[in-house]
Amino acid sequence: MPGNLGDVGWLPVDDADIGDVQNSDLPVAAVLDINAVTTTGEAGPVLEATFAFPSGVLDSEDVEELTALWVRALTGLARHARSVDAGGFTPSDLDLVHLDQAAIDDIESRYPKLVDIWSMSPLQSGLLFHAELSDQSVDAYIVQLVLELGGTLDRTRFRAAAQRLSRPACKPADCLRAQHGRRFRTDRRT
Structure with a gap:
């Protein structure tokens, strides 16, 4: 050697x-x-x-x-x-949640570009609970912030960044109810 x-x-x-x-x-x-x-x-x-x-x-x-x-x-x-049909998750691929294969297959059928599934954090679960409980006309968690910017502004990039930041971490459509009413958060490829 x-x-x-x-x-x-x-x-x-x-x-x-x-x-x-x-x-x-x-x-x-x-x-x-x-x-x-x-x-x-x-x-x-x-x-x-x-x-x-x-x-x-x-x-x-x-x-x-x-x-x-x-x-x-x-x-x-x-x-x-x-092959095109290859892939898909199994219960052993998803360490952070306890789902059986049928539940995983159901989630994958609804979200074909699924990347991962996580348990919701307590905060996410609470926010979702209040969003589902409300009549959808008022969101108690909306916060407004005013920024004063200087210099040259690239409006296209700024708009794209603002839209990305304004997306909730877990939209109700991306939060799933699975076995026994437990909720999970999905991550999809965009």
């Missing part, structure tokens, strides 16, 4: 032969040892894998069949990941 890399804990290797060489005197750790590594090929990243097994425990034909099935499954996953 070069001296200037001595403090580096480890370095990735570009060696597809990792795991191929076994000491025949040592007992095997597993009946089948699969090692996979992503290497850089001419067309981009390439997944390379080795399947090592002790002779006499598995037949090479069985391992070749398993390898072919593994490649077919990964190819199918890669094909699906590239």
